[in-house]
Amino acid sequence: QKEVEQNSGPLSVPEGAIASLNCTYSDRGSQSFFWYRQYSGKSPELIMSIYSNGDKEDGRFTAQLNKASQYVSLLIRDSQPSDSATYLCAVNPGGGNQFYFGTGTSLTVIP
Amino acid sequence: ETGVTQTPRHLVMGMTNKKSLKCEQHLGHNAMYWYKQSAKKPLELMFVYSLEERVENNSVPSRFSPECPNSSHLFLHLHTLQPEDSALYLCASSRAPGRGDYEQYFGPGTRLTVT
Numbered sequence: 001q002k003e004v005e006q007n008s009g010p011l012s013v014p015e016g017a018i019a020s021l022n023c024t025y026s027d028r029g030s031q032s033f034f035w036y037r038q039y040s041g042k043s044p045e046l047i048m049s050i051y052s053n054g055d056k057e058d059g060r061f062t063a064q065l066n067k068a069s070q071y072v073s074l075l076i077r078d079s080q081p082s083d084s085a086t087y088l089c090a091v092n093p094g095g096g097n098q099f100y101f102g103t104g105t106s107l108t109v110i111p
Numbered sequence: 112e113t114g115v116t117q118t119p120r121h122l123v124m125g126m127t128n129k130k131s132l133k134c135e136q137h138l139g140h141n142a143m144y145w146y147k148q149s150a151k152k153p154l155e156l157m158f159v160y161s162l163e164e165r166v167e168n169n170s171v172p173s174r175f176s177p178e179c180p181n182s183s184h185l186f187l188h189l190h191t192l193q194p195e196d197s198a199l200y201l202c203a204s205s206r207a208p209g210r211g212d213y214e215q216y217f218g219p220g221t222r223l224t225v226t
Binding site for chain 1: 207217218
C-alpha cells in the first residue's frame, strides 16, 4: 500500500474557478502534512503546512485536514493560469525525519 | 529562491566518472536531505542528516555516498553510476524534529544524465 496517494490528473479548471486537490495517507499516526507546487522543470515549492484537524487559509489557498478519514485537501480559489503546475502532497508520519510524497496531481487552469 | 542552493544545475557523466553534487542552505536549519525524483514516481528520500548525523539511509546503492561537513553544507558523491540513475536530485533542509515546525525547503535541483 502506498503511503500517500493522489489522483495524478490531469485536473482542468477554468480561470476563476475553485480547484480541489485531494490526498489520502495510510499511517493513521501521521502528524504533519504539506502541500508543494512544482512547475515543470523546477523544484517543489512549499505552499502550506497543516498540523491540526480543520481548515487553514493562506490567501487563495485553503488546506483541509481530516485525520479520522486520513485525508488532506488543498483548495485554490479564483484559480489563475499561473497556478497550472503539479501539486505534491507530503506527510510526515511520526515527527521524525521521514517524509512521504505522493506522485502529484497535475493542474491546468484554462484561461 | 536562494535559501537552498545546489550546484551544478545540470550534469552529464559517463558510467565510469566520479562527480559530486553540492548543496548549501542559508536558512539556519539543522537537517538536510537528498531526494531523487524520477518521472512518474514519488520523490524518493535517499539520505537525511539531522544535527550533522546521518539518520536515514533508505537502501540507496553504495555508488551514492553522502557527506555533511556542517549543518549548512551537504554533498552527494557519485561514482560508477548506471543509466537508471539519471534523474533530478533535490536537496532540502528543515529544522530538526522536535525543534519547532519543520517544513522542508528545496533547492533548485541537479538534473543528472548518465550516459
